[in-house]
Amino acid sequence: MKFVKKLQESIENHSTGNVLCINNTFYTYKDFAVEISKIRSAIANTVAESEKLIGLVTNDDLQTYASIIALWFEGKAYVPVNPSTPIERNTKVFELTETKYVIDSSKTSIYKNQTVIPSSTLENTEINLEPKEVSGDDLAYILFTSGTTGLPKGVPITFDNVQGLVNAIDAEPEFNLVSSDRCLQMFELTFDFSVVTYLFPILGGACMYTIPKSAIKYFYIFKLIKEQKLTVLTMVPSIINYLRPYFPEINAPDVRYCSFGGGALHSDIAREWSDCLPNCKIFNYYGPTEFTVYSGFYPYHKETDQKAHNGIIAIGTPQKDTLYLVVNENNEEVPTGVTGELCLGGPQITPGYWKNEERNAISFFTREEKGKQERYYKTGDLCFKDEEGDFLYVGRADFQVKIRGYRVELAEIEFHAKSKSPKKVNMVALDITNNLGNAELGLAIESDEFDTADIFEYMKTKMPDYMVPGHVRFVKEFPHSINGKINRKELRTYFDIN
Amino acid sequence: MNKEEIFSKVKEAFVTVLEHDNFQLTDTTTADDVDGWESITHMMIISEVEKSFGIKFKLMDLMNMNNVGDLIRTIESEL
Numbered sequence: 001m002k003f004v005k006k007l008q009e010s011i012e013n014h015s016t017g018n019v020l021c022i023n024n025t026f027y028t029y030k031d032f033a034v035e036i037s038k039i040r041s042a043i044a045n046t047v048a049e050s051e052k053l054i055g056l057v058t059n060d061d062l063q064t065y066a067s068i069i070a071l072w073f074e075g076k077a078y079v080p081v082n083p084s085t086p087i088e089r090n091t092k093v094f095e096l097t098e099t100k101y102v103i104d105s106s107k108t109s110i111y112k113n114q115t116v117i118p119s120s121t122l123e124n125t126e127i128n129l130e131p132k133e134v135s136g137d138d139l140a141y142i143l144f145t146s147g148t149t150g151l152p153k154g155v156p157i158t159f160d161n162v163q164g165l166v167n168a169i170d171a172e173p174e175f176n177l178v179s180s181d182r183c184l185q186m187f188e189l190t191f192d193f194s195v196v197t198y199l200f201p202i203l204g205g206a207c208m209y210t211i212p213k214s215a216i217k218y219f220y221i222f223k224l225i226k227e228q229k230l231t232v233l234t235m236v237p238s239i240i241n242y243l244r245p246y247f248p249e250i251n252a253p254d255v256r257y258c259s260f261g262g263g264a265l266h267s268d269i270a271r272e273w274s275d276c277l278p279n280c281k282i283f284n285y286y287g288p289t290e291f292t293v294y295s296g297f298y299p300y301h302k303e304t305d306q307k308a309h310n311g312i313i314a315i316g317t318p319q320k321d322t323l324y325l326v327v328n329e330n331n332e333e334v335p336t337g338v339t340g341e342l343c344l345g346g347p348q349i350t351p352g353y354w355k356n357e358e359r360n361a362i363s364f365f366t367r368e369e370k371g372k373q374e375r376y377y378k379t380g381d382l383c384f385k386d387e388e389g390d391f392l393y394v395g396r397a398d399f400q401v402k403i404r405g406y407r408v409e410l411a412e413i414e415f416h417a418k419s420k421s422p423k424k425v426n427m428v429a430l431d432i433t434n435n436l437g438n439a440e441l442g443l444a445i446e447s448d449e450f451d452t453a454d455i456f457e458y459m460k461t462k463m464p465d466y467m468v469p470g471h472v473r474f475v476k477e478f479p480h481s482i483n484g485k486i487n488r489k490e491l492r493t494y495f496d497i498n
Numbered sequence: 499m500n501k502e503e504i505f506s507k508v509k510e511a512f513v514t515v516l517e518h519d520n521f522q523l524t525d526t527t528t529a530d531d532v533d534g535w536e537s538i539t540h541m542m543i544i545s546e547v548e549k550s551f552g553i554k555f556k557l558m559d560l561m562n563m564n565n566v567g568d569l570i571r572t573i574e575s576e577l
Binding site: 226 | 530536538556557
């Protein structure tokens with residue numbers, strides 16, 4: 001696999017340079033190579049050749065990053081679980097993937113049903129960075145996103161998928177990381193956006209800067225920009241929404257690239273943010289987990305390129321080898337200028353949700369393109385293409401929302417809230433915009449007031465914290481629209497959170 | 499305004515944002531000690547404190563704020 005070989009070359013060629021800065025401690029590529037070698041040796045000695053999916057507890061340390069590369073060198077996939085997510089959900093992920101081995105750098109591991117490889121206390125071994133042969137169809141990772149039935153949904157990504165992403169980014173002359181770059185890595189490794197924030201810095205021999213889990217991330221990011229003089233930022237737009245009151249105090253001339261993704265980028269804030277970064281190119285990336293992080297981007301410029309629809313910056317054009325198709329309800333292509341659901345085809349498309357044929361039948365379809373059967377993923381995002389060939393984002397087609405960059409199915413929250421409720425009453429989860437322009441979750445309950453402490457305790461054991469609603473309101477009778485559906489828009493007005 | 503009054507007003511801001519009052523605020527209290535106090539609620543608490551004291555923090559001060567004591571000292575310097 002070409003990109004895996006390139007990872008090896010980069011790690012060898014940059015051995016004296018820094019790969020990671022974690023909580024003010026720097027680690028070199030040499031340190032990285034040592035950890036990778038130890039972990040892959042432990043994998044080779046412990047794990048059967050046929051076991052391909054290996055759990056990974058995503059701590060903020062050198063070993064966790066080294067584990068990803070070690071697994072790839074061994075031709076295996078990582079199944080990441082966040083240590084701050086309830087164990088029950090993480091166990092579910094391992095059950096669904098039949099994961100028998102977990103790499104865990106924690107002092108003591110809480111995983112009892114798997115064989116644990118304790119990556120922080122392994123014996124020294126000789127450096128070995130020679131990757132094993134892999135097939136392009138083999139998996140590189142599986143990420144789990146929020147699902148509608150209370151079960152998380154697995155998105156498997158193959159080595160070929162990742163190679164497709166690398167080819168597309170390499171083909172983009174405007175974006176090129178080098179060994180002197182200092183890059184922000186603010187994402188949980190369970191979040192697909194993290195793949196681009198570790199993969200491209202390592203391929204370029206650059207240094208990544210992580211955010212300690214206990215830090216107030218917005219201020220920590222600013223501190224890194226200011227004190228470490230970061231040159232490459234990859235962020236979700238909500239970060240700058242929260243920093244916005246302080247923009248006049250931010251001037252970061254060292255930043256040369258700033259990529260956004262994982263949510264709508266609004267043009268007013270993009271313009272103001274751009275003033276803080278006088279020497280920077282801004283990219284508005286688009287792409288779902290199912291299409292290996294990125295599928296395309298719009299190169300924003302506050303004076304020359306500021307195309308937007310309803311104040312949301314364009315998502316631009318598909319990247320190399322990717323096909324965009326906008327369709328109606330019957331999966332038929334709609335003309336330029338007409339809004340429909342955006343579908344993606346090309347080498348980065350996932351083979352399909354993990355063991356979920358029902359969902360796969362809904363989310364994927366094939367159609368003939370230039371005499372070839374092309375498989376498409378339906379993103380659930382409403383878009384249209386303009387006369388110049390740029391794609392513009394309109395909104396979500398269903399009730400999936402983005403909270404702090406994470407995709408959340410409102411139905412999953414309702415499912416868990418209702419299942420623990422002492423009263424069988426109607427509950428609706430809603431996304432509510434706070435006065436900083438970010439979405440927060442509210443839970444509306446159709447009932448007289450009652451104690452919800454147990455429901456919330458229960459939800460905290462079932463879902464990651466960003467999915468647990470921060471606000472609750474009791475409404476005697478839910479408002480309904482003419483066609484009998486709950487009027488979510490009106491229900492939102494009960495949440496006067498600002 | 500004495501320190502006690504500042505503490506009491508700060509506590510009000512925390513209660514407004516976190517929607518519970520199950521915590522004690524002292525100089526050494528950090529986000530780890532208070533349920534629900536994390537990155538996002540921190541930003542809201544800061545904006546609530548600014549509103550109730552009629553002050554505006556500087557990013558440089560916020561960047562180095564590690565506990566409630568730091569917050570109180572910064573408020574004092576702004577009053």
